[in-house]
Amino acid sequence: MNDVVIDVEGLSKRYQLGESSGFGLWRRLTERNSPREEQQFWAARDLTFQIHRGEAVGIVGSNGAGKSTLLKMLSRVTSPSAGRARIVGRVGTILEVGTGFHPELTGRENIFLSGAILGMRKAEVEARFDEIVAFAGVDRFVDTPVKRYSSGMYVRLAFAVAAHLEPDIMIIDEVLAVGDIGFQKKCLSKMDEGVHGEGRTVLFVSHNLQAIRSLCQRALLLEDGRLVADGAVSEVIGQYLSRQRTSLDMRGRSMVNRLNRTGGRARFTSMSVRDTGQADQWTFRPGQDITLDFSYEAVESLDNLGFLLTIAAAGTGEVITSVKEVLSEQTVPRGASGEFSVSFPENRFRPGEFALSVCLGNGDFSAFEDILDSNVSLPHLSIESDEEDFHLRLGFFSPKYRFVRE
Amino acid sequence: MSHGRYTYEIEPGVLRGLGLHELWHYRHLAGLLAWRNVRVRYKQTLLGMAWGILAPVAYTLIFLLLFRLVAVKAAGNLPYVPVVFAGMVFWQFFSRGLADAGTSLTANANLITKVYFPRLVLPLASVLSGLIDLAIALVLLIVLMFWYRIAPTANLFAAPLFMLLGVLLTLGGSLWFAAMDGLFRDLRHAVPLLLQLAMFVSPVAYTTSAIVPEHWRWLYEWNPMVACLEGLRWSLFPGAAAPTLAMVTKALVVTSVLLVGGLFFFARVERTVVDRV
Numbered sequence: 001m002n003d004v005v006i007d008v009e010g011l012s013k014r015y016q017l018g019e020s021s022g023f024g025l026w027r028r029l030t031e032r033n034s035p036r037e038e039q040q041f042w043a044a045r046d047l048t049f050q051i052h053r054g055e056a057v058g059i060v061g062s063n064g065a066g067k068s069t070l071l072k073m074l075s076r077v078t079s080p081s082a083g084r085a086r087i088v089g090r091v092g093t094i095l096e097v098g099t100g101f102h103p104e105l106t107g108r109e110n111i112f113l114s115g116a117i118l119g120m121r122k123a124e125v126e127a128r129f130d131e132i133v134a135f136a137g138v139d140r141f142v143d144t145p146v147k148r149y150s151s152g153m154y155v156r157l158a159f160a161v162a163a164h165l166e167p168d169i170m171i172i173d174e175v176l177a178v179g180d181i182g183f184q185k186k187c188l189s190k191m192d193e194g195v196h197g198e199g200r201t202v203l204f205v206s207h208n209l210q211a212i213r214s215l216c217q218r219a220l221l222l223e224d225g226r227l228v229a230d231g232a233v234s235e236v237i238g239q240y241l242s243r244q245r246t247s248l249d250m251r252g253r254s255m256v257n258r259l260n261r262t263g264g265r266a267r268f269t270s271m272s273v274r275d276t277g278q279a280d281q282w283t284f285r286p287g288q289d290i291t292l293d294f295s296y297e298a299v300e301s302l303d304n305l306g307f308l309l310t311i312a313a314a315g316t317g318e319v320i321t322s323v324k325e326v327l328s329e330q331t332v333p334r335g336a337s338g339e340f341s342v343s344f345p346e347n348r349f350r351p352g353e354f355a356l357s358v359c360l361g362n363g364d365f366s367a368f369e370d371i372l373d374s375n376v377s378l379p380h381l382s383i384e385s386d387e388e389d390f391h392l393r394l395g396f397f398s399p400k401y402r403f404v405r406e
Numbered sequence: 407m408s409h410g411r412y413t414y415e416i417e418p419g420v421l422r423g424l425g426l427h428e429l430w431h432y433r434h435l436a437g438l439l440a441w442r443n444v445r446v447r448y449k450q451t452l453l454g455m456a457w458g459i460l461a462p463v464a465y466t467l468i469f470l471l472l473f474r475l476v477a478v479k480a481a482g483n484l485p486y487v488p489v490v491f492a493g494m495v496f497w498q499f500f501s502r503g504l505a506d507a508g509t510s511l512t513a514n515a516n517l518i519t520k521v522y523f524p525r526l527v528l529p530l531a532s533v534l535s536g537l538i539d540l541a542i543a544l545v546l547l548i549v550l551m552f553w554y555r556i557a558p559t560a561n562l563f564a565a566p567l568f569m570l571l572g573v574l575l576t577l578g579g580s581l582w583f584a585a586m587d588g589l590f591r592d593l594r595h596a597v598p599l600l601l602q603l604a605m606f607v608s609p610v611a612y613t614t615s616a617i618v619p620e621h622w623r624w625l626y627e628w629n630p631m632v633a634c635l636e637g638l639r640w641s642l643f644p645g646a647a648a649p650t651l652a653m654v655t656k657a658l659v660v661t662s663v664l665l666v667g668g669l670f671f672f673a674r675v676e677r678t679v680v681d682r683v
Binding site: 011015072073074075076077078079080081082083084085086087088089090091093095096099100102104105109112113116117118119121122168 | 412413414415416417418434435438439442445446449450516517518519520521522523677678680681
């Protein structure tokens, strides 16, 4: 019996960078002289692998490695630019929590609507309705519009619908990042039940390496759109972590991208993260010291030099704080180099993913000389905690505060 | 265990059929989305679904006043109010269907970028939700006809056929609009204007026989709404002019071209629309 349920061969996806207009003709007329090739970006390049029935496969890789693009192609949300894939079986996709939920509709109505959008038949939703409501723990609010739900309730109900899909192949993108720890564990065990109990095939993307380790036997590692490792989960995660070195050699890394956006008269040569003591080097716990070390060199002579660090919520891109310091008030001669570090003693971040952007520029930052951010594959800083209280995981910072009870 | 039914191939840029078979599989979703559209549209409104009939009522009053002022018998010898209200009800269905279905791909961008289902479900659901509004307005039309003591003849049995023509026309037009709106957003600015103009070149506020000069009718009849509206009037009101064979043939030609062309164009665009919305 041929047991291959997902057969992928040379699957690739190309995106056009920049504003796209609908008319191919118009584009050709207006951009006759610009080289089209340079505006293309391969989000996935020549992916080839096979997945057998009943396998649970984790997909790991840093941001922008093409994980989500791969899942979107396999779930038919977007079509590939080249290559082919053959899928045998009913596919259920969860690329986000709450697909198809409408705030004005009640919990009951949303269960039916979201269920249908995810591909469940009416009879299937009816059969599992009570189970879904019980799993989410929202029985008292099932006839209340979900816009009145707390965000925790909303997420639980949305995930409950998705978790009760019973397709042959389940495709799941980073959805466990939301919700409280207790509920996350419940979801993982529900998924585990599907894989080990019912022989379901699962493709699972997550930054939560622990979740991938416990659910999957096999993992794929993507880097810059290419498949660089495929094998036993512990081996592949090991490779992923060793590639994600704490010390990043910045010489020559993504130089085109960096020079496109900046003056390039000074540049970072390395960046490293210290004081982790954990396997995943860009991952910290609240209260740990975080130290970022940088070294730079002046490519040309500069009047002065400044440093700027912004920290943004990875989900929304909203900057939540920044650090700005002067590296030199005086002229920096050509070829000069230097080192500096930024520390956050006993960091006060709340659990989540943070996008760093580090820049060199002149003293008042009217001119940028170099930028390192997620566009040049700078990893996210992630803060993980065992805090189970959902309310204490909200937001970005734990401020110092005093509580007085008279 | 056989999965033959669910095996599918993922390939770039190949148009493999219109996916109508798959659409049938998702008919339940189309119904649910149509119901969602109606439900959400009238949530937290005081008048609720009454808004569905207020627009044709208001337009009917406006035109009643207008044609009184200029003293034109715009409906010939037929009672003006029910005749024009009937036209308005169907025009509302048509124009609302085009406007809603025309933006359905972009309005549901959050869905189509996250989960696969045949994209045809979206414009279809918009047209279906228009039918729910239409049903409510039809109740008022029946009341009006009682009030004016208009007893339909056996022609009434032809009404569903002309309604079907109207639904197919709306669907055909909205497939083009929806697909084009996915490509570039210029159209959404033009559609309301075009629909306003189109209302005046369709026998909505008047009947063809009362207003349109005989020697222009050959051209006028290429507007497929003409056969649809005149056909409906003929089936509802005794004494209304019957649609001519030429009129119906032209409407059938235009509607089939719109519908079949629209299905192909939509199928072509839906493959890449996700990367654009």
